Amino acid sequence: MAEHLLRVEKLVRRFGGLVATDNLSMEVVRGELHAIIGPNGAGKTTLISQLTGQLMPNSGTIHFAGRDITGLPPYRRSGLGLARSFQITSLLRDFTAADNVALAAQAHAGHSYRFWANAQKERALREAAHAALARVGLDKRANVPVSELSHGEQRELELAVALATKPQLLLLDEPMAGLGVTESQRMVALLKELRKEVTIMLVEHDMEAVFALADRITVLVYGGVIACGKPDEIRNNEEVRRAYLGDQHAVTRHG
Amino acid sequence: MKSALNLRNVVAALVIAGLVLLPVYSALTGKVFILTMFTRIVILALAAASLNLIMGYGGMMSFGHAAYLGIGGYAVGILAFEGIGSGFIQWPVALIASALFALVIGALSLRTRGVYFIMITLAFAQMAYYIASSLSRYGADDGLTIYKRSNFGSLVDLSDRTQFYYVCLACLLGGLYLIWRVVNSRFGLVVQGVRSNEQRMQAIGFHANRYRLVCFVISGTICGLAGALLANNTDFVSPAVMYWTRSGDLMVMVILGGMGTLFGPVIGAIVFLVLEELLSQVTEYWALIMGPLLLLIVLFARGGIMGLLGRFSRG
Numbered sequence: 001m002a003e004h005l006l007r008v009e010k011l012v013r014r015f016g017g018l019v020a021t022d023n024l025s026m027e028v029v030r031g032e033l034h035a036i037i038g039p040n041g042a043g044k045t046t047l048i049s050q051l052t053g054q055l056m057p058n059s060g061t062i063h064f065a066g067r068d069i070t071g072l073p074p075y076r077r078s079g080l081g082l083a084r085s086f087q088i089t090s091l092l093r094d095f096t097a098a099d100n101v102a103l104a105a106q107a108h109a110g111h112s113y114r115f116w117a118n119a120q121k122e123r124a125l126r127e128a129a130h131a132a133l134a135r136v137g138l139d140k141r142a143n144v145p146v147s148e149l150s151h152g153e154q155r156e157l158e159l160a161v162a163l164a165t166k167p168q169l170l171l172l173d174e175p176m177a178g179l180g181v182t183e184s185q186r187m188v189a190l191l192k193e194l195r196k197e198v199t200i201m202l203v204e205h206d207m208e209a210v211f212a213l214a215d216r217i218t219v220l221v222y223g224g225v226i227a228c229g230k231p232d233e234i235r236n237n238e239e240v241r242r243a244y245l246g247d248q249h250a251v252t253r254h255g
Numbered sequence: 256m257k258s259a260l261n262l263r264n265v266v267a268a269l270v271i272a273g274l275v276l277l278p279v280y281s282a283l284t285g286k287v288f289i290l291t292m293f294t295r296i297v298i299l300a301l302a303a304a305s306l307n308l309i310m311g312y313g314g315m316m317s318f319g320h321a322a323y324l325g326i327g328g329y330a331v332g333i334l335a336f337e338g339i340g341s342g343f344i345q346w347p348v349a350l351i352a353s354a355l356f357a358l359v360i361g362a363l364s365l366r367t368r369g370v371y372f373i374m375i376t377l378a379f380a381q382m383a384y385y386i387a388s389s390l391s392r393y394g395a396d397d398g399l400t401i402y403k404r405s406n407f408g409s410l411v412d413l414s415d416r417t418q419f420y421y422v423c424l425a426c427l428l429g430g431l432y433l434i435w436r437v438v439n440s441r442f443g444l445v446v447q448g449v450r451s452n453e454q455r456m457q458a459i460g461f462h463a464n465r466y467r468l469v470c471f472v473i474s475g476t477i478c479g480l481a482g483a484l485l486a487n488n489t490d491f492v493s494p495a496v497m498y499w500t501r502s503g504d505l506m507v508m509v510i511l512g513g514m515g516t517l518f519g520p521v522i523g524a525i526v527f528l529v530l531e532e533l534l535s536q537v538t539e540y541w542a543l544i545m546g547p548l549l550l551l552i553v554l555f556a557r558g559g560i561m562g563l564l565g566r567f568s569r570g
Contacts, residue, residue: 052458078460086458092451103448107460112441113469119441165459 004063005030005169005199006051011060013046013223020046021057022223028169033191033200035210038220044203045087047220048173051201052084053077065168078107083167085158087174087203091146097157098142101129104164132164133157136190152183159190169199176206188212211235219243263564267518270525274424278417290420296528297423298484301430303508303520305477308434310506311515312443313470314450318373319360319380320505323353323475325387325497327482332399332492342405342413346483353479354472356383361471365464380502387494398493405487413487423484427521430477435517437473446470511552513561522560 006028013021020043028034036044049055051062053074062070069077092100099120105128106112106119119125133139136156141149149157155175162170175191176184188209194200195213204210210217211231218228219240227237234240274297281290302324309315330349339345364375393399404413413419437443448456449463456463486492495501504527512523530548534541556563 054454054457073462074457075460075462078458084458086455090452090455090458092448092455094451095448099444103444103456104459106441106444112445112461112466114441115437115443115473116440118436118439119444120439122441161455161459 003030004028005065006201007063008047008051009061009063011047011050011062012058013043013050013055014058020223021050021060024060024220024224026218026225026228028199028201029216030168030199032215033195033202033213035202035204035214035217036220037204037207037210037217042220043223044220045173046223048084048171048203051171052082075107078165081166081168082171083162083165083169084171085155085162085173085175087177089151089154089158091154091157091161093147094145096143096145097133097138097149097153097160098126098129100146100157101132101160101164102126104161105129105132108165128164132160135163135194136160137186152179152186155179155183155187156190159194163194163198167198169201170194172200172202172204174204175202176204176209184209262567263516263518263561266522266564270518270521271428274427278420282417287416290416292528292532294416294420294423294488295485296525297420297427298481298488299505299508299528300521300524301423301427301484302478302481303505303512303524304427304430304434305474305481306505307509307514307516307520308437308477309471309474310509311513311519312438312450313446313467313474315365315467315471316369316373316506317376317471317474318499318502318506319376319378319383320474320478321497321499321501322356322360322380322383323478324482324485324501325383325492325494326353326356327479327484328486328492328496329387329390329393329399329482330479331405331483331486332401333393335401335403335405336393336399340403340406342407345405346480349479349483350476353482354476357472357475358468361468361475365467365471377499377502380497381499384494384497384499387497394493396494398491398495401486401490401492404490405483419487423488426480426484430480431517431521433477438517442466442469507549509559511549511559513559516559516561519559519561526560 004027008024008026011021011024024047038044046055050057053072057070061068064080064082069080102125105125109124130139130142133142136159138153138156138160141153146154146157159175176187179187184206191213202213214231216229217231217234219226219234221243226243227234227240277293278290281287306317306320309317327349330352331345334345334348360376360379364372364379367375388396407413411418411422413422445461445466449466453463485496508523508527509520511527512521513519530545531541534544552559558565
């Protein structure tokens, strides 16, 4: 039996009368790429936000690396090795690409109550930043302010920032959102590389990418899990077809 | 970009040179008044620079910064009144009292954001104002006269106009140097990161509010020093130094000079206070001219005067 890196049990989150996460249980096994799919409003981002601690569940538990993290604030979870990328690009816009990544490295390299030495001259941080940027192919754009990067580059930078925190689990919230065809292909290629090094939980609308990448897929509908399994099983699952895929030929075509 | 930085630096260097040489000019021309005026400007520039640390770099719009001017001032005034004249005691007490005040109101008000933060810092400063007004032993509303300036033995004589001016200038330059180091340190980058995107900073592993609070305390402490200087300058401290309009003046200086630029608050303080002086000579309704002037700057020069300098040299 493989080790569970992340285990979610009976998670519930309500917004007023709306149940956004409905008694949800799931596991992510160490080393896999686990995709979460589901129609709009299925509660995917709500789930991610609870995993990272931006949002507290009403009930249920979250275990990460064998430890109950349900009540921990986001910065503590990051310290344990849980990293996320944001669906809506969420970078420090007035900082350069390298600064963004260096700050992430700084968060995990000693404390930051150092008031005197110039942090932008800290070799170790700069090198970690450049390594992470090189990992996503952005090393040539290191000194460009984020506001001048293209959308695709910003998505890649999101990944570099997450990587720089040396995560055990990478939560990617729609990394392909808004990308063109070639950019998407680059991102898929990049994720194929990264999955060798780190466990990934991927929330994505791009079915082609999901079925190309995922080891396992969990399908959410109305905040609950309706199916979980290998891509083939999901593709052939009657309930999934009815509830979500419907007549989406894009999926069957790749069967 | 490089040349923009250079023009700004040239202006900053010229201003510093001017401030250093000012007592010479004052002595040569016999205009004592100008030295007195610039002593006040230099002190308030230090207060504005400390506000800029949280407002410009930290994104915390404190509307109660004048409270520290009062706390620093009252620390000096009360100790002098009780017979403790040594500056070696008065000034550290002023700094510690300001730091503690900042720690308490920071811990409470940093739970809020935006308009609520502005209102709660304002409320705390007004509380300090009313507390000072009720200190009947120390002059209450009328304020407290300081008969003897802080005594630093043979080190420096604060009652000497020129020496006092240079002490104030040294505090300003020292404060700016400190802020410059802090802003570029690990700590400073985290604080600026939190200003830019708090959620992101939490997600990569920073306890955002704790960094905010430490920054808030550093800023308040520096402003407490300005308060101690101001009380020595006027030989007097009263609740009026903490009034909310004074907090507003400090904000205007920062915005006028350029938020988030190291030297902006100094330029802002000089322009604001010199304009106030000149306009008030022309008419007692000087605020009628000052107001629209500030409006123009805010509308057409977002980055303040430092921002304008940057834009001109970029062409």
